[in-house]
Amino acid sequence: MQSSLPLTIERASGVPLHLQLAQQFRAAVLDGRLQAGHRLPSTRDLARELSVSRSVTQAAYDQLHAEGWIEGRTGAGTFVTDVAPLQPAVRRRTPHHPDADANLLTLRPGIPYIAPTPDPGWRRAWREVSTQSPPGGYDDAAGLPALRTALAEHVARVRGIACGPENVLVTNGTVHGLRLLLAVTQRPGDRIAIEDPGYLNAVAAANDHRLEIVDVPVDEDGLQVGALTDDVAAVYVTPSHQYPLGGRLPVARRNELVRWARRTGSLLIEDDYDSEFRYDVAPLPALAQLDLERVVHLGTLSKTLSPSLRLGWLVASETMVERLAAFRANSGDWPGWPMQAALLAMLRDGYLDLAVRRGRRLYADRRTHTCAVLAPYGQVIGQDAGLHITLLLPDDVDDTRIAAAAREAGVVVAALSEYRRTVPGPPGLVIGYATPSTPDLHRALTILTEVLSRR
């Protein structure tokens, strides 16, 4: 008896032959080509038909039998069962094909340069973690005490924020800290002011918490503090390098913002995502340095080491940290011990400082090159700090069309309009110069300027 199914065997595939057969039978049952009650050929006939040994067809049938797809009836043969087994509720994803974007050069902002070879400092930290047994229980929900102490010292040294371990909570990065903060301090319907244009993940976090978002305009210096209305319960702000326009909030505006928050009782959320990188300009005080009662400060390793670490910190008043840790204690939602222990080792050995110093040197040159290459095509802004610049374009330009044309030509770049909500402003491109290698950055900029000249 023929199987009546177009069964194939691929000997070179590396998949055992009986599994190949079983898989084809299963698929035929699921898509209805084999109906319940259908009689299957004997293992001997099938083996002959496919030129495989009988042990192969027997093993395939045994497997299908064990899974309930087929049943043997004494003396009559092997049949497809009446009830096809339930398909797994979660369908397997379609196999992951190498990303079509893999060959594109990226100038999208957000990701630092990751050297292909790991550093001795990085390796040392992980080696150290690997030689310790994990703690015998759940860790403190605020973070490992030793790490909180080390982070408090770090933040005090590099950001001038007078704080101790009681002011620090270890997070899985900025967005994680922001979401936790919103969950604990805001109620649905509360109003939150967010820079416009601004960081899309902050907007998404506020939306997910069903907050009412108030779009606040931004100029070349950052948030326009004078535009804030007194009825907002919180303000999300990127004072060290406004995202995406790149302004650095001047001291007078910082003071004005803190004074405003003291008067209104509003919470200031300071996203300090890339303050480690600034070029030829003096540091500005962190908002949290001015008033830790009113400000919650969010720091991250995403720009200094890698976003894939998912590690960061939140600095706030002791009362706030206690509230957040108490909320988190029941959820188990904090960074795992190996990550925290490795960061502790990196801080202790000065590895984070080293990575920042190296990054500054590397990015300073790239920034200068990027600005010089793009200056003829528009107005370059936001170049004093961070890992991206913004190129403002003439009003009649459609920046999404330019971004699409750049992509077509092999370069991914972000259109400024992606970040705008309701406050109007000029079109532009947001260009991250950190991610590619230096030769790739040069190639990408050459392609981008060709696209810009064609416009």
Ligand SMILES: Cc1ncc(COP(=O)(O)O)c(C=O)c1O
């Ligand atoms: C404005 C802003 N904040 C924060 C982050 C980093 O977020 P996280 O620490 O969650 O990786 C980014 C990364 O692109 C960013 O652009």
